[in-house]
Amino acid sequence: MRMQSLDVVIVGAGPAGIGMALELNKIAGLDYCILERDRIGESFRRWPAQTRLITPSFFSNPFGLADLNAVDATSSPAILAGAEHLSGAQYADYLNAIADAAKLPIACGCKVQQVNPDPDGGFHLVTEHGELFTEFLIWACGEYQFPDLKPFPGAKWCQHYAQIEDWQILENGPYVVIGGYESGLDSAINLVKLGHHVRLLVRRQTWDLPDIYDPSQVLSPYTRERLREIESNDLLEIIFDANVVEVTHKDDRGFRVHAADGRHWDVQQPPILGTGFLNGGGARQIKDLWMWDDDGRIILSDFDESIYTPGLFLVGPQVRHDERIYCFIYKFRQRFARVARQIAQHLQLDIEWIEGSHDGVWGPFGNSECCEGCEC
Numbered sequence: 001m002r003m004q005s006l007d008v009v010i011v012g013a014g015p016a017g018i019g020m021a022l023e024l025n026k027i028a029g030l031d032y033c034i035l036e037r038d039r040i041g042e043s044f045r046r047w048p049a050q051t052r053l054i055t056p057s058f059f060s061n062p063f064g065l066a067d068l069n070a071v072d073a074t075s076s077p078a079i080l081a082g083a084e085h086l087s088g089a090q091y092a093d094y095l096n097a098i099a100d101a102a103k104l105p106i107a108c109g110c111k112v113q114q115v116n117p118d119p120d121g122g123f124h125l126v127t128e129h130g131e132l133f134t135e136f137l138i139w140a141c142g143e144y145q146f147p148d149l150k151p152f153p154g155a156k157w158c159q160h161y162a163q164i165e166d167w168q169i170l171e172n173g174p175y176v177v178i179g180g181y182e183s184g185l186d187s188a189i190n191l192v193k194l195g196h197h198v199r200l201l202v203r204r205q206t207w208d209l210p211d212i213y214d215p216s217q218v219l220s221p222y223t224r225e226r227l228r229e230i231e232s233n234d235l236l237e238i239i240f241d242a243n244v245v246e247v248t249h250k251d252d253r254g255f256r257v258h259a260a261d262g263r264h265w266d267v268q269q270p271p272i273l274g275t276g277f278l279n280g281g282g283a284r285q286i287k288d289l290w291m292w293d294d295d296g297r298i299i300l301s302d303f304d305e306s307i308y309t310p311g312l313f314l315v316g317p318q319v320r321h322d323e324r325i326y327c328f329i330y331k332f333r334q335r336f337a338r339v340a341r342q343i344a345q346h347l348q349l350d351i352e353w354i355e356g357s358h359d360g361v362w363g364p365f366g367n368s369e370c371c372e373g374c375e376c
């Protein structure tokens with residue numbers, strides 16, 4: 001039997017995979033597909049029920065500004081959901097709507113289990129449903145489904161943010177939350193709103209930082225605003241400079257959280273980890289195909305191609321170039337055209353399509369049209 005052969009395979013149908021596919025749609029004659037191990041937007045479906053996108057969505061497309069959370073220039077999550085801060089489920093629905101409208105070739109429930117580079121170029125993929133060959137591979141597996149469950153000894157006694165389905169079904173507190181950035185703060189805010197006492201352990205404060213304007217390094221205005229609403233609430237206690245180094249468990253006493261400076265805090269409920277995700281996230285599934293720096297980050301070419309493995313590209317929140325961190329949708333979507341252009345050039349396909357045309361891209365408004373009644 002002949003193995004199926006494609007020009008490009010994208011692995012992962014989150015915003016990175018879907019947005020990248022919309023960009024590939026602009027290359028005439030390209031044969032590609034997306035392989036998704038679960039459902040479109042699966043990571044967003046797994047968010048805690050109360051979690052919202054921290055970047056606001058607003059429909060500014062007719063005036064030439066893409067919605068911050070859109071995966072392309074013409075669609076708007078704000079319009080589809082009728083919401084400014086979408087829930088995970090709403091955002092997953094948006095991705096589904098985009099995929100349906102653009103008729104993206106997606107195989108769901110098809111995990112890529114193994115990637116074997118061919119010595120003559122290209123990749124043999126072993127999937128749950130058989131093998132296929134692709135000339136180029138775009139890895140879009142995200143981070144959320146790859147939480148760091150072992151940031152320190154005894155972390156096995158804790159519950160990671162990514163394992164929480166709904167804050168409402170947690171038992172009565174008090175709670176200890178470890179982590180002073182977005183997921184730690186989101187945990188604390190939701191628990192306090194539900195009436196639990198929360199001790200929030202913060203190693204490095206991420207708000208009120210002068211001269212830092214990048215939301216990849218400083219708490220977002222949305223979370224800052226929500227924190228301000230509960231800061232004076234007696235249910236919240238914030239402990240700074242708490243560098244947690246271990247959690248221990250004694251059956252009768254619950255859990256003890258230990259800091260490097262000798263302080264400790266006891267709690268009956270498992271501590272909540274808001275300590276982040278594995279460096280490289282889902283790219284670790286094929287870790288030998290990337291070059292990693294000493295901090296556990298992936299080193300990429302200017303075209304987001306693996307330094308080790310030609311033809312392998314990375315899209316999504318793990319992309320970094322020097323001090324530029326592309327961990328938000330509005331940041332990493334800016335790299336899609338670059339990857340598409342590189343692939344089109346290799347395959348000697350018409351790259352004018354990428355730079356000049358928006359044909360074939362779904363959206364409530366095309367590039368040249370405007371909204372009804374608009375005078376611009």
Ligand SMILES: Cc1cc2nc3c(=O)[nH]c(=O)nc-3n(C[C@H](O)[C@H](O)[C@H](O)COP(=O)(O)OP(=O)(O)OC[C@H]3O[C@@H](n4cnc5c(N)ncnc54)[C@H](O)[C@@H]3O)c2cc1C
Binds near residue numbers: 329
């Ligand atoms: C709580 C929280 C709030 C956030 N808020 C914002 C925000 O407001 N704005 C913003 O821009 N960003 C936000 N982010 C970050 C944003 O969610 C991520 O950057 C984004 O989801 C990354 O998209 P992705 O497509 O790379 O990954 P994902 O959405 O995780 O998609 C990866 C897909 O790959 C699939 N997959 C993995 N391995 C395989 C395999 N071997 N074979 C096949 N499929 C596979 C997964 O099932 C998944 O569907 C937030 C993140 C969190 C955790």
